[in-house]
Amino acid sequence: MSIRTLIILVGLVSPLSLWADATVEGRLDDIYYRPVSGATVSIKDGNTVLQTGITDEEGKFALQITYGDFGHLVLHVTHDDYQDKTETVQIVRYEPTESAYKLRLFPSTLAGCAGVQGAIYVGPFRSPLEEQDLDLTPYVAKVLSDRLTPRLQIHNLRSSLDREKLYLLPQFRECSSAKPLADADGKPMARALKGHGLVWGSIEKDSGGYDIETWVIDSSDAFQLPLSSKSENVTLNQIETAKISALTEAAVLVSVMSKLIDNKQCEAAIYVAHEIAKLTSTDPAAASSFARLQSKASAMKEACQAELPHMGLAGSSP
Numbered sequence: 001m002s003i004r005t006l007i008i009l010v011g012l013v014s015p016l017s018l019w020a021d022a023t024v025e026g027r028l029d030d031i032y033y034r035p036v037s038g039a040t041v042s043i044k045d046g047n048t049v050l051q052t053g054i055t056d057e058e059g060k061f062a063l064q065i066t067y068g069d070f071g072h073l074v075l076h077v078t079h080d081d082y083q084d085k086t087e088t089v090q091i092v093r094y095e096p097t098e099s100a101y102k103l104r105l106f107p108s109t110l111a112g113c114a115g116v117q118g119a120i121y122v123g124p125f126r127s128p129l130e131e132q133d134l135d136l137t138p139y140v141a142k143v144l145s146d147r148l149t150p151r152l153q154i155h156n157l158r159s160s161l162d163r164e165k166l167y168l169l170p171q172f173r174e175c176s177s178a179k180p181l182a183d184a185d186g187k188p189m190a191r192a193l194k195g196h197g198l199v200w201g202s203i204e205k206d207s208g209g210y211d212i213e214t215w216v217i218d219s220s221d222a223f224q225l226p227l228s229s230k231s232e233n234v235t236l237n238q239i240e241t242a243k244i245s246a247l248t249e250a251a252v253l254v255s256v257m258s259k260l261i262d263n264k265q266c267e268a269a270i271y272v273a274h275e276i277a278k279l280t281s282t283d284p285a286a287a288s289s290f291a292r293l294q295s296k297a298s299a300m301k302e303a304c305q306a307e308l309p310h311m312g313l314a315g316s317s318p
Contacts, residue, residue, distance in 0.1 A: 018068050020094040025062040026101030028055050031192040032185050035059025039079040069094050113175035114193045118168045121193050123178035123200030143244050145172040160268035170256050186217035186226045197255030208233035214248050218255035220262050227251045246281035250293040266304035273301035
């Protein structure tokens with residue numbers, strides 16, 4: 001065989017050696033850490049689809065591809081009930097750098113009311129009765145805003161925040177689809193929405209009117225399960241008799257305070273703590289929960305004061 005022939009053969013064979021089989025696998029979960037089955041997962045090289053698969057009952061997928069030794073691909077996920085999701089896949093020495101890719105999908109129903117970090121999201125307060133079709137969501141959002149916005153004196157709170165953190169200023173936003181199906185779903189839903197916390201409720205028929213129950217959960221670590229309070233015997237044609245309880249107010253303010261601390265805004269958090277300390281509750285059924293919230297706020301304030309020794313009067317009332 002001539003030298004020229006050998007060179008030609010090497011030139012023909014070498015490109016084939018640059019490709020090899022690889023498996024890209026992983027799992028899809030929703031915001032509640034439950035597996036998402038039936039999702040379409042594709043892996044793309046630019047606009048070229050290399051392989052497509054469907055997640056199984058455990059939310060798992062495994063895509064077989066033939067690819068080169070180095071490069072960047074994209075996982076693209078679609079599902080009718082969730083927002084599309086993409087993830088970069090890096091190939092090094094013919095293998096993906098991750099042994100299993102874990103992606104979390106966001107419900108499409110929440111897409112219109114998520115991502116505002118200063119929001120206290122107000123989920124649905126609706127009557128289950130077909131003939132009444134009562135929606136108190138706007139009312140609750142307005143009452144919360146009317147009661148708590150003046151209490152916080154937003155201009156004072158603003159002056160306590162770092163300039164680049166002004167997006168943390170509390171605001172109340174309706175989110176009619178944000179109703180956790182179980183207590184354990186409240187925390188992950190609040191975190192997925194990315195605001196300060198989440199408020200939602202229920203309306204039940206009672207002999208003297210309707211009972212309106214309110215739940216609050218924070219998006220940080222102030223309390224792990226939703227706190228609830230109830231207004232009883234509310235007349236639908238006099239809905240103004242439905243009051244926001246001191247427990248609900250305290251829970252919302254603790255949620256705000258906890259998120260501020262997460263973002264290293266201790267001065268602003270201390271300001272909120274003073275407002276929590278001013279609240280009083282006359283409901284014996286809520287006394288224990290209310291006391292725990294105020295104790296939690298006091299402990300968070302003390303931790304903040306320890307981090308801000310330069311303030312000197314950090315604990316003084318604004």
